Amino acid sequence: MEKRVTSHDVAELAGVSRTTVSFVFNDDKQHFVRPETRQKVREAAHQLGYYPNASARALASKQAKAIGLIMTRDPHYIAADNFLPQIIGGLLDVVKEKQISLLIEWVEPGEQTHTYLNLTQAKHIDGMILLTPRFDDPGLKALEQLGIPCVIMGQVPGSNLPFVDIDNCAAAHMAVNHLIALGHTRIACITNARLSYTSASQRLQGYRQALMDAGLNIDENLIQEADFDSASGYAAMRNLLGSGSNFSAVFAGSDAVALGALAAIHEAGLTIPGDISIVGFDDIPEAAHYFPGLTSVRVPANEIARQSCRLLMHLMKGEPLADRFILLPTELISRQSTSEIERSRKHHQGEKLVHFT
Amino acid sequence: MEKRVTSHDVAELAGVSRTTVSFVFNDDKQHFVRPETRQKVREAAHQLGYYPNASARALASKQAKAIGLIMTRDPHYIAADNFLPQIIGGLLDVVKEKQISLLIEWVEPGEQTHTYLNLTQAKHIDGMILLTPRFDDPGLKALEQLGIPCVIMGQVPGSNLPFVDIDNCAAAHMAVNHLIALGHTRIACITNARLSYTSASQRLQGYRQALMDAGLNIDENLIQEADFDSASGYAAMRNLLGSGSNFSAVFAGSDAVALGALAAIHEAGLTIPGDISIVGFDDIPEAAHYFPGLTSVRVPANEIARQSCRLLMHLMKGEPLADRFILLPTELISRQSTSEIERSRKHHQGEKLVHFT
């Protein structure tokens, strides 16, 4: 077992004190150390293969130099999250630049408060980013009260914690409007998740709003709840097709769910967009290559991650924030899965209406 | 600024020494502490809201209670990795159970050695899991020599580090054999990544082997390199279609790449599997809902993650390993994207052969 190299060893070799070594490695602006001394220290450190001990550092400085990405989802949903790679990619970019570490953790429902406190009080991390929180998360109040640096990716009504998100409601509104503008009047909705997830309920809200604004009535039978993965989207679409309700377009709350819906539509022998137009949400990289190419709402996932991270850094430094709440713009990417409703289809719809309702 | 709660405070309130508190919290098997004392300590801790400081703990015990997931990919590729969520999901399961943290990090090419050493020597982490390493990673030797607990997800020829993986070559062999069994003789290949990634070269190797074993000759013009994402798969397939070479089937090195290929085939007005059969690799959850349903090689990603993690734990404890090298079984999932070659198509092929070669 080799002895670990400490700052003491470096100091000895460089012929200076341990304190000086510390100044060099943290390039302390208060205490100027002569360039030549600095050089000596650096060389000694390099020669010995010195790596400052993270724990000791954290203990003495009271900063963990780490942040946490916290997910409240079931593991099943984590595995199904097509967005996670982009989120992590964005976080890693910023984190790397700032020389801090990224911890990743998931918390079981019911354990939130304890987990949040443990992570921050035990100083595993200096701050945290909460991914897709839920309405009913009791830990959020604790975070708010204790003033723990924390940014939410998403929004939680009733919480005053800083967040970065898109305007889910407006984006959904835009997507559904696109369908309405193409002449569709019977538009179904498949949510991206259960409604306890804020993004799901907000997107559904946008769907409702768009229909109302257009003077269309809302048929609750055309609303289906899915559950993150494409399998749930497939099931939801089968429900819709089997229900006898008629519709010429679908708004899906996520691309994953939309993919499942596409499969169900194909399987039923219907064509897209001839029989049914469909618009997704997220615009994951694969959406362009779905068949047909999926019209979707582009969500700047990478940018959301980066901005969250930046915001968190400011919070951690105690700096004043320009904006506590950030809403990033979305954009409708039009592809082949949506088209104007066909005359024939319209008639067909009419017949069906007579038939089924 | 509230004072943090230390074990000293807990000891005082409980009327015992700090040492006893430590014994209770680590439930030390050597030193038995009376149940009633234990209870007193627990209550005092709960009452004060005591969370043992992780840094101090790590410093004193010389264990970080954390492992790292290290990726050597460019951030772009991380964002495109459909597997990552499953991997992370699997790791989180084990890590949660063992009460340790998961750090996630990416390392730039050229910085590997430094990053590996920094993470382990500085005791940020006790051990690491390397995801999709490359042939040319110089840091691996350092890890091996220093005896740092480390598990590779994937394989690196020439390295003796423990790994968990699938038998890429055999799995690819199986996939291509499936096509051969369906009567295909002109089979193209699109790799999942550049060949400096071991999984890519191994899968290509399996492809070659399968053709050779079947007595088919290998046409280098039918081999295209893709680059993780579906866009590169799309480009690769366009190259193939535009090259004038003829083929009736394609083996794609990943489902993401296969998806891009599907899109290119549709765009060219060809049918699947009528004109071209295609088999993917990974069997990501979405593969079943691609159009048509993608025949693919199921990779137990979650299980790979779990086993890697377990293996790493054993290494960290210094326990002897049952197996340093683990190869998990794969399975071919047959869906609608592959079918027997049609007679007509065979003739057509014949004509084309005369025409182009």
Next chain:
DNA sequence: AAGTTTCATTAACACGCGTTAATAGATTCC
């Protein structure tokens, strides 16, 4: 030339916990 400021460095303490060796008390043994 003595005093004042600036610059470069350091001694010494603090951070919160794990752990070993020692202590005091209770129990058992011959």
Next chain:
DNA sequence: GGAATCTATTAACGCGTGTTAATGAAACTT
């Protein structure tokens, strides 16, 4: 009844670093 064993607890040291207040040396003032 004293020695020996066991039980429950603790004092004290070490982990490797950050940081403050102090020190000495040099440069600049009056």
